[in-house]
Amino acid sequence: MSHYLRIYPDPVLRKKAANIDDFSENLTVLVSDMRRILAEVGGVGLAAPQIGVSKRVILVRMNPMGRVEDEDVRVFINPEIMDATGSRIGEEGCLSIPDVLGEVERSAQVKIRAKDLLGKHLDFTAQDLVSVIFQHEIDHLDGILFTDRMSAAKKITISSQLKQLKKKYQKDRKS
Template sequence: MEIKIYPDEVLKKKAEKVKEFNQEIRDIVNQMFETMYKRGGLGLAGNQVGVLKRIVVIDLESGKERQGQNKIVLINPEILEMEGEQLNQEGCLSLPGLYKKVKRAAYVKVKAQNADGEDFTIEGEDLLARALQHEIDHLNGIVFIDRLSPLQKRLALQRYKKLKREYERKTKKK
């Protein structure tokens, strides 16, 4: 799958709720994991690959030998609870090379469905809480720089323009 790069319009759109749980959904989930691992990400939302469905995949294990052991699939996720605060560096596969400190809740509880449509809840702290919030934001048409102050966002976008040109040069050479 192709990762959509900011400012692609699909990143600003709200994803639709998944109503049918079938092989197509399972295939999308598998392709999203494959794409995320290939690009070295920790999470990926449907919007980021041009799929406007409320689908998120997360795997916080970035090392090749551990990939796939802690896969998290969230379909139609909703944040139920948020507590505390953390301020940490955040990046995004749709904004390659850009990292900024973003304020997030330190703990979240999320209700979702798995690829078979079964309901479950997941609780996350620290990095998992951050990943859950980041990916659910994507489903709502929000990228992490939208969480910055207007000045920080303007500076981040100036930096990102340079990074994007470098990224485009590298990907054209391949």
């Protein structure tokens, strides 16, 4: 089955994704599909559930304000937040929730533990926008969407947009 970008309220977006245990498992196809789709839509990050695969794999653009270059997009397997400090409020959007934007409070700095494609251990600190991308993408692995983290008042303002997306999803499934 070919992978494509899943749009809210696709149920795969609400599933808790599974750890990758076996690095001999063929991750290459999954990651290259993720890279292709991220490049097509021009986002700053992508989680495997967003293309219908409930596994703990994310892509993050490490220099999100810079020019889009393939080598800037890095893959992280089984990423975890080991520590989070500070706070930062910024506007977020999500490729899986088109046209919806809203302010979300996040940690300003997160310590990340993950593995690379070869299973090599990685430990590092992410700051500012990159830190937000990690938090947003790791949330996807737990079935959490950025809209869940908006204030109650803001949630009301986007509720009709979410309702429209639900309607469209139902209609597309029938056709």
